[in-house]
Amino acid sequence: MVIRVEPHRLAYMAVPKAACTSVKAALAVLDPNQPKSHADDLDEFEVHGLYPTMRFRPHRWALYEDHFRFTVVRDPLKRLLAVYTNRVETLNILSNCRNIRRGMVHLPKQPDPDYFFQNLPAYILASSDIKHHSLPTWLFTGHDFTLYDRVFRTSEMGDLAETLTDRVGAPVEIPHFNSSDRRLHLADLAPETQRALEHFLVDQYDHLSDYFDNPFDKPRMHAVA
Incomplete structure (x- = not known):
């Protein structure tokens, strides 16, 4: 499933454990089909219910060439x-x-x-x-990153927020979900x-x-x- 917000021509491919819950929550706030106006009002189950994480399918991704197509990857x-x-x-x-x-x-x-x-x-x-x-990440993004307008690292959530803000014309914040109790x-x-x-x-x-x-x-x- 391509995660998209049609009014803003945004298309996103999610990767598990690569800030996907946080990015989905930020996009949900921009989606007129989702009634909540603040990301903090959404819980993890609602977010993934709205936007399930699915594997990459080239023929589906090709349908959104006129969108801003992006993904987020993690080390x-x-x-x-x-x-x-x-x-x-x-x-x-x-x-x-x-x-x-x-x-x-x-x-x-x-x-x-x-x-x-x-x-x-x-x-x-x-x-x-x-x-x-x-x-592996490639099952969710495909092997060819040239099919994306932008690939963000998880360390670049600030850049993602700024990019979405510019495209939407209103402030966008990326919330923080699924933090672990400790670092390994x-x-x-x-x-x-x-x-x-x-x-x-x-x-x-x-x-x-x-x-x-x-x-x-x-x-x-x-x-x-």
Whole structure:
């Protein structure tokens, strides 16, 4: 599904764990089909009910060439670490995982980060929520970023707000949703876990090489901010 606000000719492709709830909430305020006038009046379930996150389909995206087409991307490592700190640690979503609760798979519901990332493929198979938030960015944006008028990094939410403000002709604010209780850094993880993440993310860093440096290509960092 292309997320769009027709009166302002805006078209957005959302990426899970890349500020998508915040961006959707900002767009919802601009949408005349949505009655609330402040992003803070929307909760996460309302936002995603209005604008489900769907995979990229080139033929659908091509229908909006006359729109301002944009997306927001996040550093692959930070995005994956946030799957753990937000979905697993803060929201405790594995406690509601049917496959784990019913004993169909034998995985801890509250794994430590090393166990979680070393067994990430198993958690992806067990939990649709983990799978959805861990899928590669290209499934939601496509491989060709030239199809976008602008690709924003999650660190550029101020730029996005200014861009939307200019296009809409009224102030636009990007609210902050889904903050984690703590930050997890690469240096917090065991060497074996770091190697597993390096292997898991190599193709994603290749895809996003114009926007993010691959930390695994550099001398070992003490932390990823």
